[in-house]
Amino acid sequence: MSLSAEGILDPDELLRMLDLLAGETANDFMMSIDSRGTKVKGESERGIEFIDIGGYCHQMEVAAPPGSTKGKVRIFPLVVVRECDATTASISSLLASQEDKLEVSIFVYRASGDHMVSDPFLEIVLTDARVVSQAILTGGRPRQPREVTVFAGRKVEIKSAAQQHSGLRGAVRTATITATQ
Structure with a gap:
């Protein structure tokens, strides 16, 4: 991601982030x-208790001198990309209050239809x-109000599992990572 001199995503980068929304997906986010x-x-x-999102970007690395x-x-x-809705103002309020004890979870479901009970096959917490x-900003196709929100945290937990045809997930694998820098 490219940042402006002020340390924020520049307008060109924001528009590129909207590519996370592009196309149809076989998953629900x-x-x-x-x-x-x-x-x-x-x-x-x-x-x-769930907020619909269009896409996300999560990244970690080990920096070794x-x-x-x-x-x-x-x-x-x-980084989360989504269509603007009633939640947009709530997220703006969290930014303004500088609340620093949030738990932000991303859930990915195989699209099985809303009538089926399902568990996420991927979680990022x-x-x-x-x-x-x-x-x-406006963008994407069709062109409408979109939101790009960036969350920073000290700890991430990633859970992944196979998802069965019934919508239920199999054995869950978990990784917990705490930033050391």
């Missing part, structure tokens, strides 16, 4: 934001998180 035990209300058909045996784990900010950036 949801987000949940917990602020000190209170869920931010969304408009998802799966329930008000030359000659070292172990490096420092860096968790890069989680960012803890001790905060909203560090929010951009509201």
Whole structure:
């Protein structure tokens, strides 16, 4: 991602982030934001505790100086792209209040239809998180209001599992990563 001199996503990069929304997908993407035990209300058909999203970008790395045996784990900010809705103002309020104890969860479901009970086959949970950036712009196809929100956190938990045809998931594998830098 390219940042402006002020350390924010530049307009060209924001428009490129809208590519995360492009095309049809065989998966459903949801987000949940917990602020000190209170869920931010969304408009998802799966329930008000879920926020529909169009895409996301999560990245981690180990930065190892030359000659070292172990490096420092860096968790890069989680970028979420979504259509603007009633939740947009709630996220703006979290940015303005600088709430830093958020739990932001991304859930990925195999699209099996809303009539089937299903568990996510992929979860990304960012803890001790905060909203560090929010951009509201028009773009994508069809051209309409979109939101690019950036969350930073100190710890991430990733869960993955095979999803069966019934919609239920199999054995869950979990990785918990804490930033060391």
